[in-house]
Amino acid sequence: MSNRFVVIMAGGRGERFWPLSRLSRPKHLLPIVGDSPMLTQTVDRLAGLVPAQNILVITNREQVAAVTEAVPSLPRENVIAEPVGRDTAAAVGLAAVLVKQRDPEAVFAMLPADHVIHDRAGFQRILERAFLLAERRDVLVTIGIQPTEPATGYGYLQRGEILENIGDRPAYAVRRFVEKPDLATAETYLASGDFLWNAGMFVWRVGVIEAALRRHTPDLAKGLRGMENDLAAGRPLDDVLEAAYAGLQKISIDYAVMEKADNVATVESAFDWDDVGSWPASARHFPADDRGNVVRGDAVMENAGNNIVIGQKGKLIAALGVEDLIIVQTGDATLVCRRDQAQNIKSLVKRLEGQSEWKHLL
Amino acid sequence: MSNRFVVIMAGGRGERFWPLSRLSRPKHLLPIVGDSPMLTQTVDRLAGLVPAQNILVITNREQVAAVTEAVPSLPRENVIAEPVGRDTAAAVGLAAVLVKQRDPEAVFAMLPADHVIHDRAGFQRILERAFLLAERRDVLVTIGIQPTEPATGYGYLQRGEILENIGDRPAYAVRRFVEKPDLATAETYLASGDFLWNAGMFVWRVGVIEAALRRHTPDLAKGLRGMENDLAAGRPLDDVLEAAYAGLQKISIDYAVMEKADNVATVESAFDWDDVGSWPASARHFPADDRGNVVRGDAVMENAGNNIVIGQKGKLIAALGVEDLIIVQTGDATLVCRRDQAQNIKSLVKRLEGQSEWKHLL
Numbered sequence: 114m115s116n117r118f119v120v121i122m123a124g125g126r127g128e129r130f131w132p133l134s135r136l137s138r139p140k141h142l143l144p145i146v147g148d149s150p151m152l153t154q155t156v157d158r159l160a161g162l163v164p165a166q167n168i169l170v171i172t173n174r175e176q177v178a179a180v181t182e183a184v185p186s187l188p189r190e191n192v193i194a195e196p197v198g199r200d201t202a203a204a205v206g207l208a209a210v211l212v213k214q215r216d217p218e219a220v221f222a223m224l225p226a227d228h229v230i231h232d233r234a235g236f237q238r239i240l241e242r243a244f245l246l247a248e249r250r251d252v253l254v255t256i257g258i259q260p261t262e263p264a265t266g267y268g269y270l271q272r273g274e275i276l277e278n279i280g281d282r283p284a285y286a287v288r289r290f291v292e293k294p295d296l297a298t299a300e301t302y303l304a305s306g307d308f309l310w311n312a313g314m315f316v317w318r319v320g321v322i323e324a325a326l327r328r329h330t331p332d333l334a335k336g337l338r339g340m341e342n343d344l345a346a347g348r349p350l351d352d353v354l355e356a357a358y359a360g361l362q363k364i365s366i367d368y369a370v371m372e373k374a375d376n377v378a379t380v381e382s383a384f385d386w387d388d389v390g391s392w393p394a395s396a397r398h399f400p401a402d403d404r405g406n407v408v409r410g411d412a413v414m415e416n417a418g419n420n421i422v423i424g425q426k427g428k429l430i431a432a433l434g435v436e437d438l439i440i441v442q443t444g445d446a447t448l449v450c451r452r453d454q455a456q457n458i459k460s461l462v463k464r465l466e467g468q469s470e471w472k473h474l475l
Numbered sequence: 476m477s478n479r480f481v482v483i484m485a486g487g488r489g490e491r492f493w494p495l496s497r498l499s500r501p502k503h504l505l506p507i508v509g510d511s512p513m514l515t516q517t518v519d520r521l522a523g524l525v526p527a528q529n530i531l532v533i534t535n536r537e538q539v540a541a542v543t544e545a546v547p548s549l550p551r552e553n554v555i556a557e558p559v560g561r562d563t564a565a566a567v568g569l570a571a572v573l574v575k576q577r578d579p580e581a582v583f584a585m586l587p588a589d590h591v592i593h594d595r596a597g598f599q600r601i602l603e604r605a606f607l608l609a610e611r612r613d614v615l616v617t618i619g620i621q622p623t624e625p626a627t628g629y630g631y632l633q634r635g636e637i638l639e640n641i642g643d644r645p646a647y648a649v650r651r652f653v654e655k656p657d658l659a660t661a662e663t664y665l666a667s668g669d670f671l672w673n674a675g676m677f678v679w680r681v682g683v684i685e686a687a688l689r690r691h692t693p694d695l696a697k698g699l700r701g702m703e704n705d706l707a708a709g710r711p712l713d714d715v716l717e718a719a720y721a722g723l724q725k726i727s728i729d730y731a732v733m734e735k736a737d738n739v740a741t742v743e744s745a746f747d748w749d750d751v752g753s754w755p756a757s758a759r760h761f762p763a764d765d766r767g768n769v770v771r772g773d774a775v776m777e778n779a780g781n782n783i784v785i786g787q788k789g790k791l792i793a794a795l796g797v798e799d800l801i802i803v804q805t806g807d808a809t810l811v812c813r814r815d816q817a818q819n820i821k822s823l824v825k826r827l828e829g830q831s832e833w834k835h836l837l
Contacts, residue, residue, distance in 0.1 A: 429808040434816030446791040454796030461777050
């Protein structure tokens with residue numbers, strides 16, 4: 114059996130959980146849900162399935178020290194820092210290069226660093242099935258998440274014919290990847306029963322993803338090949354990345370490959386999943402008081418309901434008569450946001466980027 | 476002409492402006508409106524009318540150091556600390572004792588420490604008229620504030636017959652003092668044209684207020700007489716207060732004297748006046764942005780309107796999509812309160828009093 118690897122993508126700018134998250138400390142480095150950073154939980158979730166030396170993390174230079182600290186169980190050299198962000202296709206390509214160095218026949222999973230999955234056993238069973246499928250067939254395997262609502266914030270994939278049963282459940286061909294739909298379209302997807310959410314979790318053999326990159330993004334593949342040759346010639350990884358990475362095509366793996374490839378397959382999730390993309394999403398994972406307030410840190414709530422309050426130890430937040438707010442207090446910045454405007458936190462952070470006096474808060 | 480004195484009452488618990496105000500730093504020690512503490516502004520407003528050595532401040536032990544610092548122009552011994560609060564009748568009685576020591580024939584004004592009056596010249600003209608009236612007649616003079624709305628938060632006084640003209644305007648007898656009315660009653664008061672707000676600003680001769688206290692609160696008067704004798708015997712003021720003050724009857728000057736006396740007079744205000752009893756009241760004194768937000772300190776407002784935001788220098792408050800909030804951030808506590816619930820901040824502070832872990836925030 115080939116070696117199995119997992120490459121965790123731990124980039125992200127930490128905008129949606131500002132001011133708790135920052136550019137240098139985005140969501141995957143914070144215990145947004147649970148008691149340890151989301152990245153740490155992601156690594157822990159693989160225990161027993163993939164050995165630590167086969168788990169790599171791709172992050173960026175700003176975060177590399179904190180990321181290394183968050184994954185003490187991994188070999189230090191398994192934390193890779195991109196010199197600049199080049200979107201997910203380049204990260205997948207880099208992952209393929211790095212895994213190929215270790216084992217050209219390997220199969221590897223790409224996983225996001227910051228999703229919430231409580232059911233570790235269920236997750237491992239599905240990832241095991243995805244590994245098996247990728248080992249048996251020349252396919253790009255996506256773990257498809259069973260949708261629970263007509264979400265407009267995710268891309269979808271449509272199941273096609275059954276390829277084969279793995280264990281007691283079928284793996285499917287994927288008919289197509291589709292981008293984030295509008296609500297009406299999402300409702301038809303949900304009703305049809307054959308659409309799944311694309312959670313950005315992929316499994317493939319090195320050779321299969323390499324071939325897909327060569328076919329669908331030849332420029333990117335060429336850049337990756339150059340890096341591979343430099344590494345084979347003995348140049349240090351950081352030097353190779355510094356010289357070549359910024360020149361790679363910047364495109365997402367969905368656009369570059371998944372929407373075009375005709376050899377995409379899926380195994381369906383049978384575990385809880387949440388990408389917790391916002392403060393309201395994170396709040397679903399915490400108990401609320403009898404007025405619906407979710408409170409972390411020190412706070413006093415009076416005649417207040419349905420608020421999310423994230424405070425600090427020893428610094429009081431007092432909420433009086435307020436409803437449906439997000440209140441987040443840190444040492445140097447406090448956010449007060451209407452709950453239904455959480456999606457605008459990102460643009461607020463971008464506005465701060467333009468104000469030199471507040472750049473240090475990003 | 477007799478000597479004129481002003482005694483400023485600077486007590487207060489600082490509840491309504493929590494968390495900026497604290498028990499040890501209530502409203503009169505803060506620049507709630509303007510650039511200096513309200514008490515400092517109150518003293519400055521008397522410049523030219525009453526000499527500094529004739530201005531006394533009555534405060535409490537917790538605040539005495541800060542109060543002394545806030546009134547550097549006054550002799551140190553003119554700042555008096557009550558060992559315990561005994562409400563305003565005792566403070567008036569203490570003021571009478573202290574002024575009498577300096578000049579038994581003196582006339583003195585009692586003024587609150589924390590009101591906003593921008594029109595200094597207008598205020599001085601009215602206070603001058605009140606002094607003149609108190610010097611000429613055996614009356615308890617109240618400065619009556621011309622009401623501008625049917626306020627239910629103030630007591631009222633009803634004008635009676637004209638006593639005499641002082642300068643170009645009449646002074647009136649007061650028919651009666653009335654407690655805070657309900658809205659319907661307040662509306663009839665406003666419509667009648669002969670009701671004024673009781674702002675707690677009084678002027679009287681030492682002998683006249685002494686006689687009123689003797690007549691209407693004989694127990695309190697007896698206690699005050701004992702203190703007077705002890706002082707005359709050479710005992711230090713602090714010792715006398717320590718021994719006797721806690722034993723004085725605890726009652727307001729309105730209940731004890733003003734509502735009962737038949738020799739109350741009034742001169743009407745002809746200056747702006749605001750007791751700024753809440754965050755919303757204070758916000759009226761600051762310019763608002765084009766969405767109605769009043770912001771002090773560092774803040775970024777996005778799609779936010781009609782908020783009052785009180786921040787700190789160098790610590791950002793970001794308000795996103797919120798309306799009608801009061802947001803006040805200090806080093807150790809942050810308040811987020813619906814604007815129309817500002818009157819409940821006081822009860823919130825009382826609740827914190829019952830929670831030992833937050834007592835240090837009071």
